Each structure stands twice: as structure tokens, then as C-alpha cells.
Amino acid sequence: MVTKVLSMPSNERHVIKINRPKMEAKQGNPGLSGSPEVNTIIESRNFWLYYGSKPGVRDITMKVYSSSVTAIIGPSGCGKSTFLRSINRMNDLVPGTHAKGYLGVNGTNVYDPKINLVNLRQQIGMVFQKPNPFSKSIYDNIVYGPKLQGVSKADLDDLVEKCLHSAALWDEVKDDLHKSALALSGGQQQRLCIARALATKPNVLLMDEPCSALDPIATGRIEDLIIQLKKAYTIVIVTHNMQQAARVSDRTAFFCLGELIEYDTTDHMFTNPSNKQTEDYITGRFG
């Protein structure tokens, strides 16, 4: 029986018992309620990721289904970003990380030592917390990935237009494709980053708090975009914003202290959470 006290006024309610909710999360049949026809695209079984000797996520078992939006919520430091970044192995950048268990995308274990990282990352697009376009032109930002894939020059123009249309940015930038990407506004930059991620034709789009640096209007546009994109892509979004999760996602996973507490359809999760901790978090009594 492990107990942990969060940095809060000492109050009985804030003492979180770690292993109880985990059991409950496993008991359920996360995400499958009501839509049996969907395919699993990302599957995690007893997945652990360690920073040195400290585990970042513990024993995660969940499935992400294709052509849907899966939101991951949870308090800071709960491992939601760690889990997200494990999917395309961006955690490799942190020295001393290693993984245990199974994490598969389209049936391949991403932590297989023989895996081709370049292919993996081109299958899985990623959008970061802060808009991070390269200091190149808008055009060059988008063709960066396709060029690595060896897409011929003749196809690039069409691709750029298509990606910008997909990212709902075309109308705003079509006249100055060769201007610096850094001249765009924050919201435009983030949509450009989404377009850039789409340019490698991924199956999955990972979004790590994509709206946290944006104002409400820009956030609204990105959210609309996410809802449009989910027809063609599988989207996993990490967010701090519960309303956002409620607005855009089909399923929601709640992480706390490195563990998956509850994973269910968003409607179910926000109306009738099966876990007390989840309820406390989404009602704002904790976190």
C-alpha cells in the first residue's frame, strides 16, 4: 500500500491511494463502449518508461483507436507528455531513458532496437506545445519532411497546398509562401506546424498541449481543425484544459503520478467518472 501526499494543504481528501484506481482502470473495457467497429492503432501493454532509475510512466495498458481523438489529461508531472513522446520515441533525446513492456503502433513495437526511427517518426506526426516553425520560409517548413522522404520536386507544390488546406491556413498565406514562417502570428505558426506534420503523410498525429501558448480565438481555430482532421488521422492530444478535452476528444485518458487512472469515452468520463480521483480532477477539486 503506497500512499503519496501531493504538495497541498494536508487534508484527508488529498491523500491519493495509488494502486486502487489502477485496478479499476484495468477492470473496465476502456474506450470500446458503443463503437465496436474501430481499429486499434496504438496499443500499450504494461508499458514502463524510466528516466534513469525513476519511472516516468508506470505500467500503462491502453489502446488508441484509429480516426478518433484521444485526449490525455492529468496534473503536471503525471507522465502524460512522457507517454505521448514515447509513441514516436522523442524521449530518446533525454539521456538515460529506457523502456519496459510493449508499446506498438500498427502492430510494431516502437521500442524494438531494430526499428527504423526515421520511418516511425514519419508515420507519426507531432505538434509541440510551443509553435516551433523553422527559421525558413513557410514553403520550406512544409517541404522539410517530404524532402527527407525523397518526394520529387514536381510534387512538392501540390503537397504544400494540400497540407496548408488541411491545416486551414492556405487562404491566409497563399500569397506569401516564401516569406519567413516566423513572421506569422502564434496561431498561424501552430497551424503551420500542424501542416508540416501532415506533410509526411502520417497515420497518427501527436499533439502535446498544442494550444497552451495561444489565445482563445487561435485555440478555437485549432480545435476546429482537430475535429476536421480526425476523419483522416488518429489524433492523440495532451491537454491541461479539461474543456478542450471535452470539446474535441472522443476518448479521454486520465493520468496521475505516472499511472493511467481511468480511460473511457469522453462523454462517459466527464459525466459519470467511475473513479473518485478522476471526478475530483475534472470537477476541479484537485489538480
Add this chain to the structure above:
Amino acid sequence: MRLGVRLLINNIFTYFSAISIVLMAGSLLIIIGPMICKGSGAIFFRSTVEFRELQFNMHNRGSKQALDEQKALAESARTPVYEILNHFKQGIDTSSLQTKVRENYRQYGQQLRFQNIDRNKFTEYRNQAKELRDELVAAYESVDVNEIRPHLQKVLDQANNALFQNTPIAEYFQFARDYQQIISTVDLRKRDQYAQELTKVQEQIRLLLGPQPGRGKPALAMDQYGATRMDRAKVVLDELMWTTQWVEIEKGKPLQKKRTPRAEIFAGTEMEKLFSYIEQNLNAMLLPKPAVYWQYLIDDSTPGHFFGGIGPEIIGTLLLTLLAIAFAVPLGIISAAYLVECAGDTITVRIIRICINTLAGVPSIVFGLFGLAFFVLYLFPLAGMQSKPCILAASLTLALLILPVIIRASEEAIKSVPQTYKEASLALGASNFKTFISVTFPAALPGILTGIILSLSRAAGETAPILFTGAVALGPIPRSIFEPTRALSYGSYDIAVGDRIAALVPHQQFGIVTALILLVLGLNICAIAIRWKLAKRFRGT
């Protein structure tokens, strides 16, 4: 109240910062301003006819006709100077007169021999001539006027002797008459003193007007021309007009400088008017004209920087600096990239970092000696090259000197590229190498350029590292990197420590230093412009 105090402190801080910046800028101007003013004197000055002659003879600049006209004009103004000088010299320089007299006697003897006269007559004539010769020599050797007069009289008594008409001996009468005139004006007892002063006057006049016409061309280029610049002419004139002695005015006190007009020494002689003549007719003798000698920047100099420009020095410095940068920058950036991106944080890497930081503070002369020992004496023979200082060795040494600075700056620049940029690239499937080349490196470039700017100035200005490894004070423009070169930094050092040159050609020294400052400034402006452009692109405006 507390807010008031805080505001006050804030204001004081602001004003102090502003004042210190103004002081810094001011002191920089105080240091560099006069230097640039003096240095520009190497290009903008009032040139004399000597300068124009030099330019025509050495570089074929200017028109021959105009030069000849000016020379003729100057010549006519100079003639009285040489007349006075030569005339006075006849009375003073008696030893050369004696030689002349003896020479004339010898010529007379030979002339007699060719006339086929009989032996007795020959001896008689010759003895008569010999008598005159001895009288003249006696007159020249004596310092007593009363003794000289009878001697000269005896010579002049024979002036109408038909025997000596149209012979070399006839000149004796002219000599005697001249000398008679001179002893009435010159105090013969002061003759030694005059002779001594006269050599000084002659030397100054040579510096001013060049070698005396009709006396043959001196071997050294620096002796072939007079003062080429009006400012130098003024200095030479001052030395001509005044003598300087160090005299003890009070016992036990330091000696003091005392200047007396040189004309006083020659008081009462015909030389006296020479000084006022030169002073009044200096412009007529030198014909000053404003000149823009921009070729100073491309011309070679005559040995010792006496005349000419600093072309080879500028080329040499540019070569050395750019080669050093070319060696150091790729190496430095690759090292920095390795240290930041690949090396991690092990003990070895920490030791390497400490070594790099220490190297940045090592005195440059140590690098110079290392360059000599390693490149010139060890590596070159090993590579089958001649073991001699050359541009390659010097620029490699300079590269070593600036390498730590470049590594440190590049490391900081690469580190300061936001992780998100790298992540963006990696998430698109780029390899680490591709990410570095196309994302990290361009973003770090402005910072790296800052390091390059700092090291450019350092490489261009350093003397010690090239002292033993490839710099020479004099010599031809190098044709390959395996030859030594001249350099601005080493050139100014050499002029400063060389014996007299610095005092004779101050404009050269200032010119070199100013050229060095401006060269470094120019290189920096180029680098700053590039950095500004890159940064602008990076900001996206």
C-alpha cells in the same frame, strides 16, 4: 517613502550606466581618433616635387613634361643654395683643395712631357710650378692670415707668366684669388668648427633637397630623394635652422635643452645668408601641393618603409587572418557540435572543456613558440617540406590561437538553440546529422559569427604568434603559402623597435596602425552585416 527610495536608486543606476557608456565611447574616441587622424596623414598630405619625382621614377605616375617643368623651377630656386655651399666649402675644406692643387701639378708635368722640350728646360719649368704649388699648399695649411697673405701674393705675382698660360697651373691663380677673398671674411681659427658644422648642414640639406645635382646617384633609394612630404620638410628645416644642446643650467639639476640658431655659428660668413634663404624659399625649392596618395594602400615600400606604401602588409594580414579563420572555423564548429550534441557529460569531456577554456587564456607568445617548434621544426620536415617560417605555419598558429574562442562561442550558440527546433526536425524523421545541418546550425549561426568576429580581430592584430612562424619585416610579396609574408601587426612592431626609422617616418607607423584598425573594422563590419542579415531572417521580419 520606500517607493521614492526605490525610484531614486533606479534613477541613479540608469544615469550611472548611461555615463559609463558615454565615458567608454569617449575614451575609445580619444584613443582611436587621433590615431586615425595621424594615420590618414600617410594618404593625405602636402607633397613636394621630390615626391612627384619619386612617383614618376618608381611607378611611372604623373606626366614627364609637368615634372620636368617643376624640377627646372625648383632647380633654379635651389641653385643659390649650392653656390653658397660650394663656395664656402672651398675656403673650409682645404684638404680637398690641396688634393686638387697637387693633381693640377701632376697634369702639368705630363703636359710638359708631351711637348718634347729638352730635359733642362723641363726641370726648370717644373720647378717653377712646384714652387707655386708649395706656396699654395702652405697657404692652405696655415691658419694665420698674416702668414697666408705673402704665400698667396707670391703665387699671384706669377699670374701673368706666359709659361703657365693655358696649362693646369693657370687655375692656381683663381684658387689664390678665391682664397684671398675667403680669408678676409672667414675666421680661419674656427675652420675645424666650421668644417664639422658644414657636414651637418650638408646632411640636412641632402635630407631636404636630395643629393646635390651633378654628384652622381646614391646607391640607396632612401638617399636618392629629399623630403617628399612638407611636414617632414618642416622638421628637417627646423633641424637645419637650430642646433640643440643639453646644458647644465643649474648644478645637480637635470640637463636642459637649449636651442640656438645654427646661423650664429656661421656669423659673419657668407653662409649666414644661406639659412635665411632656405627658410624663405622653402616653398619655391620644394613646390608643395596637396596630394592624395591612395596608392599607399597598394604600393610596395622601399626597404625600411622610408618611402612607398603598405600593400604587401595589407595583403599579408588579410591572407593570414582569412587562412587562420578558414582553418579554425570548421574545426571549431565541428568540435563544438561534438561537445554539445554527442559528447554527453563524462569526466573526459569535462577535462576537455577545462583545457579549451585554459587555452583561451594562454599568452600568444606561447602559441608562437609552439607554432615554431611544432609546425616549422617538426611537422614540416616530417611532411617533406622545407623547415622555414611561412604563411601556412603562421596561419595554422593563429588558427590554434583563436580555436578556443571559436569553440566556446559556437558551443554556447549551439546550446542556446531551443530544444523545440531540434525536436521539430527529429519528429519529422530527420536524422541527428540532418537536424544539425539544416536546423541547429543555421539557428546557431549568428552566435557562431559573434565568435568569429572576436577571433578575426584577434588574429589580425596578433604579432607574437607570427613572429617566429611566418612574418618578415622586409621581403617580396609571397607567391605561395609556403613563403613568409609581411603583416601589418608585425610591420608596426618592427618600425617601432627598428633603430631610427620610427622617428624619420612617423606617418608610416601611424599609417600601418590605422590601416590595421580599419582593416579589422572592415572585416568586423562584413561579419556583423552577415550576422545581422542572418538574425533578421531568424526573427522573420
